[in-house]
Amino acid sequence: GFHRQIAASAGSNDLMALLDAIQGHLGQSQIGQISQQLGIDPATAQTAIAAAVPMIMAGMAKHASHPEGATAIQQAAETHQDVVDNVGTMIQAGPPADNTGLLGRIFGHHNETVQQGVQQASGLDSEKARKLLMMMAPIVLSVLARKQFGNQQQANPTQISDTLQQEAQHAEQQTQRTAPNIGGILGQIFGR
Numbered sequence: 001g002f003h004r005q006i007a008a009s010a011g012s013n014d015l016m017a018l019l020d021a022i023q024g025h026l027g028q029s030q031i032g033q034i035s036q037q038l039g040i041d042p043a044t045a046q047t048a049i050a051a052a053v054p055m056i057m058a059g060m061a062k063h064a065s066h067p068e069g070a071t072a073i074q075q076a077a078e079t080h081q082d083v084v085d086n087v088g089t090m091i092q093a094g095p096p097a098d099n100t101g102l103l104g105r106i107f108g109h110h111n112e113t114v115q116q117g118v119q120q121a122s123g124l125d126s127e128k129a130r131k132l133l134m135m136m137a138p139i140v141l142s143v144l145a146r147k148q149f150g151n152q153q154q155a156n157p158t159q160i161s162d163t164l165q166q167e168a169q170h171a172e173q174q175t176q177r178t179a180p181n182i183g184g185i186l187g188q189i190f191g192r
Contacts, residue, residue, distance in 0.1 A: 018167040019174060021143045022053050025087045033091045034135060038128045048122035051182045052132050054171035055121075056140045058189040059107040059114035061161075061168035070157035072105045076141050077160065081149070083142035090138065095131035103133055106141070110189060117185040 026034075026049060028042075035045035063069035083090055096102075103111050118129040148163055172190065176183035 018143060018147060019171045022140055025084055025139060030087055030091055037094050038131060048124055048132055050179060051121035052118045052136045054175045054186055055114050055117045055189060056137055057168040057171050058186050059110045061164040062110050062189060063108040064161040064164045069108050070161040074157045074160045076106050077145035080138045080141040081145040083138045084146060087139060091135055095134040098134055102137060106137060113189050117189055121182045121185055
């Protein structure tokens with residue numbers, strides 16, 4: 001665990017990782033693809049993505065504050081580990097149908113709140129907001145898995161929960177600065 005100690009002492013730098021890492025996987029071409037999938041223009045897609053990612057993190061953090069939620073998210077993260085290897089392919093395939101109940105599993109009963117938050121912040125209708133969440137959630141889970149599991153195959157649900165709480169708070173602070181309207185909605189998801 002030598003590297004882990006270094007990471008722990010790096011503290012706040014390490015915290016930036018999740019939001020920035022996710023955005024790092026979403027360049028112009030991915031945003032273009034997402035806008036085509038949703039039938040909206042790239043600028044709208046970019047705004048919607050900027051809203052959706054912190055909200056996915058907030059919804060997951062909220063759900064992970066209960067042990068069963070943390071376990072569900074851990075399992076979902078393990079399943080989606082490899083998504084970041086081919087984000088483009090996944091986006092091109094279009095939003096998967098949520099037959100698996102993925103959003104319900106990772107958000108629990110905060111599912112509606114997250115979806116409405118994305119609609120409110122982005123101006124998308126509910127169907128498009130849901131499709132966007134279905135495309136973004138696997139990317140968020142994949143980045144979380146990479147960060148969390150690193151070289152060890154198992155991360156425990158408590159670690160996942162701690163990471164999500166920190167990351168979501170960081171995302172909330174960052175969003176308050178860059179997009180105050182979204183920051184306000186995030187506060188609602190966190191129940192503040």
